[in-house]
Amino acid sequence: MTPARDSLKAIEETSLRAAELCRQMLAYSGKGQCVIENIRLRDLIGEMVSLFKASISKKAILNLNLKDPLPPLRGDPSQIRQVIMNLVINASEALEEYSGAITISTGIMECSREYLSEAFLNESLAEGSYVWLEVSDTGCGMDQETQRRIFEPFFTTKFTGRGLGLSAVLGIVRGHKGALKVYSEPGRGTTFKVLFPAVLEEKASVGRSNSAKPGGWKGAGTILLVDDEESVRLMGNRMLERVGFEVLTAVDGREALEIYRERHDDIALVLLDLTMPDLDGEETFRELRRIDPQVQVVMSSGYTESEIAPRFAGKRLSGFLQKPYTLNALTECLRDALGAAPLGGQGLVPPPERRGV
Ligand SMILES: Nc1ncnc2c1ncn2[C@@H]1O[C@H](COP(=O)(O)OP(=O)(O)O)[C@@H](O)[C@H]1O
Ligand SMILES: [Mg+2]
Incomplete structure (x- = not known):
């Protein structure tokens, strides 16, 4: 791909996302509606790659480690995109002015009650198969005190931060009956793991004559x-x-x-x-x-x-x-x-x- 084409692609996707953001705001204000569908993380993330590249630090290397095949999850694609985007931006900001890597991985695991009870939002999550998405970085990491507060609205350690990214993530994950885990050490980087209930038998989407890809x-x-x-x-x-x-x-x-x-x-x-x-x-x-x-x-x-x-x-x-x-x-x-x-x-x-x- 030529550089011009690369940037055009990024512009195209950025504008699509901007339009989606408007839709999301409509959804929050109750004017629009959320669209719930089977989401394949690989496709969703694949479509976002140029947007990531345009948004993250020039010194960051982006690695993708996406399991395929992977069962879908049920959700609103624009909200799931928002979750991924917020985590990736945070990962990039955690690298500060240094070089480093951001890795997006996906997979599936059986979650026991015990495992879920150690996650955020474990309220009444059922045991079973969860599709997971991890965003990890080799950035500044967080101490325990910071980790305790990151999901509070307006909590930020950044000069220009707004402290809303992770509270939005948490809200969306909650809405999708998912769970969230954070692993972080100062100076060693951070991993956010988001889990969503896997859709194991694909429901034929209503009204579609053919639900194949x-x-x-x-x-x-x-x-x-x-x-x-x-x-x-x-x-x-x-x-x-x-x-x-x-x-x-x-x-x-x-x-x-x-x-x-x-x-x-x-x-x-x-x-x-x-x-x-x-x-x-x-x-x-x-x-x-x-x-x-x-x-x-x-x-x-x-x-x-x-x-x-x-x-x-x-x-x-x-x-x-x-x-x-x-x-x-x-x-x-x-x-x-x-x-x-x-x-x-x-x-x-x-x-x-x-x-x-
Ligand atoms: N990947 C990360 N590495 C280190 N710290 C992070 C990371 N992600 C989030 N944080 C911490 O959580 C805080 C809240 O994040 P967020 O809600 O996205 O707000 P903001 O990015 O505007 O500060 C950040 O200010 C930062 O201290
Ligand atoms: Mg943020």
Whole structure:
């Protein structure tokens, strides 16, 4: 990879994370909803690597030691990402101005009641298999007194610290019925170990015709990508091409209709942004259906599916894609939409299981 490409990738992922942060804030303020799904740590961490590299000290070496295969855990990916990010940033800050290593490892273990009772948040955790994630560093370490206080909100030993990173970590781990362990010695480094109950039998995700990983699936045909935001068009375009589609883009609803009128025989599906000035996604959808009643449309929006679904009930939408989306989410959504005929009169595919954590 060229350096420019590396930084572009980092920028892309940083902006995705920023958008997710907004979603998280919405979730905390009760406006959004948490999305609970089966999370594979390897994929999740893999997608974050360039973000780590852009965020940690230039003198830090990042090692990954990820077990594969590893059962998934059940949770909200953006919250789990936040946990990992906070731990990695702390690890990097612990290196201070020196060189050192940050290692992210994952694995699975059987946890006895006794083992769990020595962890934070052992309240009523069940014995059993836990997927673990460790972030360790060769940094400054902590004495006992500091270790006792690190999860207190606003506790910090840093000049510019805010002392909220670890209290957020603890809150999220608690919400996921997980546990946390810390090993640290002054001058020798620190290891944070986070444990989450493993999902041993994968639940088929509701409403998905095929719950296998989207990895092997290849798209074919042309997608019309409609979004008023240039960055979304650029990134969406690249992702779609990677999945194997030809891509046409339109900057707004009017252009989308023009293109669709001319080329609807070539267009397999329209990926349509909901919120656009002038002609919004809903109106554009209506006009597209006038041109071809069989048109396949996947609506994409920063709102969650359950907020949007009622507006499209009974309108034969082929799917919904929440922004910001990853390559995997996009692939899975399009595979589901194109793999099956549009749902006659049913509107959206049933939403995946959601709940607040
Ligand atoms: N990897 C680490 N190595 C050494 N000390 C750490 C590490 N992670 C956290 N700490 C200690 O815990 C404190 C609280 O961390 P955190 O809640 O993330 O707040 P902040 O990073 O803003 O200080 C830090 O100020 C630091 O003293
Ligand atoms: Mg911190």
